[in-house]
Amino acid sequence: MTGVDTARAAAETGAWQDVLAALDNAGEHSDEAVELRATALYATGDLEGCLAAWERLHARLAASGDREGSARAAAMTALILLIDTGLMAPVRSWTARAERVLGEVSPGRVHAMLAMIRTYERFLSGDLEGSREQAAAAIALGEEHDVMPTVVIGNVAQARLLVLEETSRPVCERSTRRVPSCSPTRSIR
Numbered sequence: 001m002t003g004v005d006t007a008r009a010a011a012e013t014g015a016w017q018d019v020l021a022a023l024d025n026a027g028e029h030s031d032e033a034v035e036l037r038a039t040a041l042y043a044t045g046d047l048e049g050c051l052a053a054w055e056r057l058h059a060r061l062a063a064s065g066d067r068e069g070s071a072r073a074a075a076m077t078a079l080i081l082l083i084d085t086g087l088m089a090p091v092r093s094w095t096a097r098a099e100r101v102l103g104e105v106s107p108g109r110v111h112a113m114l115a116m117i118r119t120y121e122r123f124l125s126g127d128l129e130g131s132r133e134q135a136a137a138a139i140a141l142g143e144e145h146d147v148m149p150t151v152v153i154g155n156v157a158q159a160r161l162l163v164l165e166e167t168s169r170p171v172c173e174r175s176t177r178r179v180p181s182c183s184p185t186r187s188i189r
Contacts, residue, residue, distance in 0.1 A: 112141035
């Protein structure tokens with residue numbers, strides 16, 4: 001059993017410290033090992049180590065010509081930055097990098113991830129229409145390419161947008177029954 005095999009088995013049970021130990025003991029540096037390390041570092045609270053691992057994997061895959069793998073690593077970097085920092089500039093930078101790397105690659109799983117990330121990047125930036133468009137894309141691409149997390153997150157975003165739309169309207173407009181104080185013909189005595 002290789003270090004990656006041991007690490008993979010530990011990851012399946014959520015034993016993240018064991019994943020790191022297995023990779024360290026075996027001196028594993030394959031692409032799969034780097035991804036397992038990034039995941040384990042995130043799970044153990046090492047945000048900087050996790051981001052460094054995803055960035056390293058992105059660079060390695062880009063250098064080898066693996067456009068989809070490189071774009072996926074860039075998308076994972078953007079996703080973690082979005083979730084854990086909320087800093088939009090680096091999120092935008094990493095999503096743009098992933099999109100550049102993909103170029104004219106036919107839409108697939110990574111495109112679904114990018115639409116999901118852009119959904120909340122746009123939402124948190126106040127571009128509700130852009131968020132709505134990206135949520136629809138995340139759902140459609142996720143369904144087409146069997147990426148259920150993007151479908152779920154896209155649907156949650158759409159629900160949040162509906163709630164936000166509804167709560168931003170004046171109470172008089174939201175009510176399904178007539179509210180006397182909202183009626184322009186009724187005077188208050």
